[in-house]
Amino acid sequence: MAEELVDAVDHSILRLLREDGRRTFSEMAAEVGLSVAAVKRRVDRLRDVGVITGFTVQIDHSKLGWAVEAFTELRYLGTTGAGEIVQTASALPEVQAVFTIAGDPDALIWLRVRDVNHLQQAIERLRRSGKVTGTKTLMVLGTWMRS
Amino acid sequence: MAEELVDAVDHSILRLLREDGRRTFSEMAAEVGLSVAAVKRRVDRLRDVGVITGFTVQIDHSKLGWAVEAFTELRYLGTTGAGEIVQTASALPEVQAVFTIAGDPDALIWLRVRDVNHLQQAIERLRRSGKVTGTKTLMVLGTWMRS
DNA sequence: AGTGAAAAGTAATGCCA
């Protein structure tokens, strides 16, 4: 058995950074009971090994006028590869995420749009952008996300 | 027409923070051509008006041993309210997000689990946790997320 | 709204246990 990649202190640091990605090293150091330098070294290491892939801001998109969310299940021609699905779908600015799926459907697309009219346009562009054979769209009424 | 909540400079700042949520004010100030104090004031304001809801770290969960993702579509008894759906589903630690849906299904649950065995356990707990009448699970093979 | 400068706090680095 190899040494574990992430110990309990690392998990505490990750939890603190999930709650507030701009927490200072000194604040985290006080919480986990290490020095500032030790915490920085752990965070640097977590980035190096790829556990931490980045930091980002959380945005309320409805306040920016993109109030409607939906998921679209896509079915593709049997010859279509996962890479091709991601490439064509992610080209649309309305596409927030692309999940390729085992079985039926072939992909699940997370869309964020201004309104229902905009949703229709986005779905139509999705349909035309690849070898899409069918779609089913789920309109999101409410969202809860962890953290 | 009211004054716009977010102008072009704010959008630039948001883009910079989406790319790296720990960017310094001085770095952003240089990018957008304002003083450090002006950028800080805008970020503070974006938080105050609720456009920015927080900052967080992006994590590669597969490196932490949670390698499997899935979406489960849930159908509930007709009497079940959206609040109840979110409350019961979000109680499971495997649940990453809950989307309540217009029509059929009633909810879409984003799950993150260690392995397929763990997925089965999570789905069984979901089924028993509320007035669930049916489920359909989509296994995620690959994920692409914007930014 | 924005600027510039001072004060306080934080990050980054090197050296030693």
Add this chain to the structure above:
DNA sequence: TGGCATTACTTTTCACT
């Protein structure tokens, strides 16, 4: 790996435009 001390930056605040 972690602690400590030093230096360089960054954040924060405030008076002024």
